[in-house]
Amino acid sequence: MRGRSRRRGSLAPEERTLLEGLVRDLGPRLAAYVHRVYGLRHEAEDIVAEAFCRAVQNIAALRASERQDLYLLTTVRNLCRDRFRRNRPESTPPDILEERPAREGAGVEPSAEELEALRAAVARLPENQREVVVLRLSTGLKFEEIAAVLHVPLGTALSRMHGAVQALRGMLAEQR
Amino acid sequence: MNPEVFQLCDAFRDERLRLACGAAGAPSAAFEAHLSVCPRCREELESATALVGAVQVALAPEPLAADFAARLDARLAAQASRRIIRAPLLWLRIASVAVAAAALLLVLLVPARTAVKPPPRETQVVELSPTDAAELAAACLLVSFDDLTDEAIDELSERVADIAQRAESRGSRERGLPWKAEDDWDVPTSASNPSSAAPFSIARGVHRNPGRKSGDAVGGALWAEAPATCVAGIVGVGLKGGCEL
Numbered sequence: 001m002r003g004r005s006r007r008r009g010s011l012a013p014e015e016r017t018l019l020e021g022l023v024r025d026l027g028p029r030l031a032a033y034v035h036r037v038y039g040l041r042h043e044a045e046d047i048v049a050e051a052f053c054r055a056v057q058n059i060a061a062l063r064a065s066e067r068q069d070l071y072l073l074t075t076v077r078n079l080c081r082d083r084f085r086r087n088r089p090e091s092t093p094p095d096i097l098e099e100r101p102a103r104e105g106a107g108v109e110p111s112a113e114e115l116e117a118l119r120a121a122v123a124r125l126p127e128n129q130r131e132v133v134v135l136r137l138s139t140g141l142k143f144e145e146i147a148a149v150l151h152v153p154l155g156t157a158l159s160r161m162h163g164a165v166q167a168l169r170g171m172l173a174e175q176r
Numbered sequence: 177m178n179p180e181v182f183q184l185c186d187a188f189r190d191e192r193l194r195l196a197c198g199a200a201g202a203p204s205a206a207f208e209a210h211l212s213v214c215p216r217c218r219e220e221l222e223s224a225t226a227l228v229g230a231v232q233v234a235l236a237p238e239p240l241a242a243d244f245a246a247r248l249d250a251r252l253a254a255q256a257s258r259r260i261i262r263a264p265l266l267w268l269r270i271a272s273v274a275v276a277a278a279a280l281l282l283v284l285l286v287p288a289r290t291a292v293k294p295p296p297r298e299t300q301v302v303e304l305s306p307t308d309a310a311e312l313a314a315a316c317l318l319v320s321f322d323d324l325t326d327e328a329i330d331e332l333s334e335r336v337a338d339i340a341q342r343a344e345s346r347g348s349r350e351r352g353l354p355w356k357a358e359d360d361w362d363v364p365t366s367a368s369n370p371s372s373a374a375p376f377s378i379a380r381g382v383h384r385n386p387g388r389k390s391g392d393a394v395g396g397a398l399w400a401e402a403p404a405t406c407v408a409g410i411v412g413v414g415l416k417g418g419c420e421l
C-alpha cells in the first residue's frame with residue numbers, strides 16, 4: 001500500500017515529515033558543502049534537490065540508515081564527483097577563483113572583506129584539505145565522521161585539517 | 177623554560193587541533209598540564225582557535241532559496257510521473273523485443289523459396305496439327321541454343337505463342353489429325369526426318385539447363401510473353417509431334 005502511494009508520487013505522511021525535517025536541517029549545510037568544496041555555487045541547490053529525490057526513491061534505505069545526514073552527504077558527494085568526472089574540470093573550480101578578494105587590513109572583528117579573504121583562502125586549499133575543513137567547520141561533522149565519509153583513517157583526517165590550518169595561516173599572513 | 181616541555185608539543189598536536197576546532201569535552205589532564213607550562217602551545221591554540229572560528233563564520237551555511245521546497249516538490253512529482261510512464265514503457269519495450277525476435281526466427285526458419293514462389297506451372301498438352309508441329313519444329317531449329325540472344329528468344333517465344341493460339345482456336349476438329357501430304361507446310365530439310373531428335377533436344381535444352389543464363393532467359397521470356405500453356409506446349413509438342421512425325 002505504501003509502495004503504491006509512493007508510485008503515485010505522494011509520500012506517506014511520516015515520510016513527508018522525515019523529508020521536510022531533513023531539508024530544513026541538512027539542506028543548507030549540504031548546499032554549503034557543494035558550494036565550498038566544489039565551487040558549484042549556482043548548481044548547489046539543484047544537486048541537493050537531486051540528492052533528496054534519490055533519497056525518496058530509496059526511502060526505505062534512508063529510513064533504515066542510522067545516520068541519515070551522512071547518507072545524504074554521501075549522496076551529494078557522489079553526485080558532485082560524478083559531475084566533475086563528466087565535465088573534467090580544472091584543478092580549481094572557476095567559481096571559487098572568482099571569489100578571490102582584494103587585500104584588506106586585519107581588524108579585530110572579521111569584516112566582510114576578511115570573510116571573503118578567508119573563503120578565498122579556503123578555496124585555494126588542496127581539495128582533500130578543503131573538504132575536511134568544510135566538513136568540519138561548515139557541515140559540522142566530527143573528525144571520526146569525516147574519516148568515515150571520506151573512507152580514510154582518523155589520523156589522515158586530522159592530518160589534513162592540521163595541514164589546512166597551517167596553509168590558511170600562511171596564506172592570510174601573505175595577504176597582510 | 178625547560179626545553180623538554182617543547183618536546184611534548186607534537187604529541188599534543190591532534191588534541192590541540194580538536195580543541196581549536198571546537199571539539200566537545202574538556203582537554204585531557206595531561207594536555208592541560210602541558211598547556212599550563214608551554215607558552216608555545218597556548219599561543220598555537222589561541223591562534224588556531226581564532227582562525228578556525230573565523231573560517232567557521234566565513235563558511236557558515238546560507239539558508240536555501242525560499243522556493244527550494246516548492247522546486248523540490250515539483251521535482252519529486254515529475255520523478256513520480258516519469259516512473260508511472262516508464263513502467264508501461266518497459267513492458268512495451270519487452271513486448272517489442274519479443275515480437276522482433278519471433279519475426280526474426282520466422283524469417284530464418286521458413287525457407288526462402290516459399291517466400292518467392294513462382295506461379296504454378298500447369299502442364300497442359302496441346303495437340304497440334306502436323307502443320308503447326310512442323311512450323312514449331314522449324315522455328316526451334318532456326319534457333320541456336322548454344323548461343324541464345326534476346327532477339328532469338330523473343331522471336332521464338334512469339335512464334336510459339338502464335339502457334340499455340342492458333343492451335344487452340346482451331347478446336348478439336350483438326351486436333352490429332354494425321355499428317356497429310358497435301359497440307360501446306362514447309363519444313364526445312366534438316367527437320368524433315370520425323371525421327372530427328374532435334375525438337376526433343378531443343379525442348380530438353382531449354383529445361384535441362386535452368387541454371388544457365390540462356391536457359392533462364394528463355395524461361396523468363398516464355399513466362400513473360402506466353403501463357404503457361406505455351407511452355408508446356410513446347411515440351412508437349414516437341415515430344416508428341418516428334419513421335420508422331
